[in-house]
Amino acid sequence: MQNRALHKHQGTMKKIFFVLLITVVLPHLNVAAREKISVVPKPNFVIMGQGNFSLSRSTGVSYTRHLGKLGKYLIEQLEFFTHLELRHEIVDRKKNVILLKLDPNFNEANEEAYSLDVSQSKIVLKARTDVGLFRGIQTLFQLIPIPNSAGQDTFIVPCCKIVDYPRFGWRGLNLDCVRHFMSVDFVKRYIDLLAYYKFNVFHWHLTDDQGWRIQIKKYPRLTEVGAWRKEADGKIYGGYYTEEEIREVVAFAKSRFVTVVPEIEMPGHCQASLASYPENACVPGPFEVGTQWGVYKDIYNPGNESTFAFLENILTEVMSLFPSRYIHIGGDEVPKIEWKQNAKCQQLMKEKGLRNEEQLQSYFIRRIQRFVESKGRQIIGWDEILEGDGPDSGGVVESWRGTDGAMQAAKSGHYTILAPGEYTYLSQDADGLSLDTVYSFDPMPHGLTPDQQKFVLGTEASMWTEHAPQETIDSKMFPRLLAVAEDAWTNPSQKDYTDFHKRLDAQYDRLTYLGVDYGLERKAISYITIFNKEKKEFTVSLFPTQVGITLRYTTGDTPTMEDSQFYEKPVEISGTTTFIAQAEMRGRLVGNPVKLSFMIDKALGANVSVQQHYAPQYAANGVGSLVDGIRGTTNFRDGLWLGYQGTDIDATVDMREEKSISEIGAGFYQSIGSYIFMPTSVEFYASRDGIHFDNVGVVRNDVPEKDPDTIIKDFKLAFKSKEIRYIRMIAKGIGVCPPWHIGAGDKAWLFIDEIFAN
Structure with missing residues (x-):
């Protein structure tokens, strides 16, 4: 991390001088003029000046030899943003110049701090470190307007003074390149975009049940086998990054002052690894690389000493490729049923005095942690690593199941990263996670003491890609990623959603210029x-x-x-x-389009009753939804489906009068990755008085139970026309997920959208 200085004690006179500068001088800013700049994330202190600086082909760029790489980067990027070919000026020009300066006396409190002074005669960027200058350069880019014509030769930069630094030292993005593989060029492009909005961590999710994406020379089958899976259509899908490609990405990220943190999942989410080397599992193989989303029950076997040798060898190669201080080891969503049933695991627990499988997980995590720390690194794990006895003191906890994990970690003396799904999982559509909700997130959990707050490193967004191939990432990530950027960088006292939204409007043209195919705010x-x-x-x-x-x-x-x-x-x-x-x-x-399939049938608007209770989270508009004439879509969360868990559905429809009917039916949904299955059968009964019902017939399911696709099917019966007022439908559910399913033994769901009659 570039920002370790955040956690040091800063009791120096230089810090006092800096604080006086920002608390005495900068509050006297011109608020109305401040609205002229539309920088994201919002700088913490701004004074607008009078007039503008004119950037043109005659403008020089001045910097010392030590700043050669930064200076070259600035010139190249200015050409990209303006089409102006500027030159490096060796002499210290007084006018019409952009000056990069390192000042050893500038803000020892934060190495990413910078100042940017735009006057009518020159632009001066000052910082104590290269990374501070780099952050300031990104602000400068956003002050320069996007070209309005191909031949534009002058760009007006508003005069202002900015003093800025981040609130948090960890400002990251977690990109899942397992569920869908992303090209090297795409990964580098995203690192560039992260840097542009002052993120400094790229969390690279490289292994999971559905694929292994990193070359490990000692274990070639990890990529020969584990990198590839068979899709439902029989096609092979996958890919992996070679050592050379990883070094390329890491070097590029370093040039953008972004730290790449790899994630190697353990002890769960390892189906692809077990498919490659099944001897590390708790049960005999063979295994297949995961083809479904969700949690697999097969996990590493800590009862085999060879399992730890395998993982340590992998981590040794990983650490040779990634110089980052931190290595993410996952640790989330570990089903422990196989540990309960495995003799070697139970013997290990007995030998180590471990009372339960949660403590066995702690043993696993701590052992890996000690190995990583022996190499001079530290581990990060998802908040499940707190279970049992938790990690040793050096372990960092990433809290994704709300903020409770972060609270527990900080109170226990563990550094923590905030990544709660309800605010930071950009893999959710804007339908469910809106821009304003993301912006409302405060990465500092409420209720921590000042001493405990020091353990909060920062925050990061996550892009899980089960339903997001590479070409869709932009529209899912933007513009909401900009809200995350401001959550992580800007002090809460400076945040205001209305102001942010005004600045965001100006960012849209900039995103278009950057080639970002952004999506919706909500x-x-x-x-x-x-x-x-x-x-x-x-x-x-x-x-x-x-x-x-x-x-x-x-x-x-x-x-x-x-x-x-x-x-x-x-x-x-x-x-x-x-x-x-x-x-x-x-x-x-x-x-997402709104898709409404209307059905004008004879049961439309009827009275309906159901003996079972639907789940409150899948309530549609109540049981009346079953006869509202609007069919459910392929999104079971669309508010048109009623969901029932672990039970049958017994419904009776009263059409209020007798009608001539020759067909009755009902619509159902299957998505086995979401634990939703078709009914095994649907029985239909008809009545004229609501007391005596005739058996019309039964429709048995013919949809393959293991079909991974999302399927909607009408179970319907045609018969000779008869007078009917009441229809009774009984849909038989499977009750629990079958043994082959990743949720074996868990309650299965039945989803129904409509009961119809014609």
């Missing part, structure tokens, strides 16, 4: 559907949720957005059809 469209019983038609009203987007829609049996039109007024739906709406921003479609 769910793009809200809608209301109203059913008119007399006309037997639906009315759909759409509402954009943010400025700058327009709405398009289309209808039909198999509609596509290529045939869409602009939404201007509520749309009337008078028959069974599919309605699709999507937001358009800056000439391109963005965000």
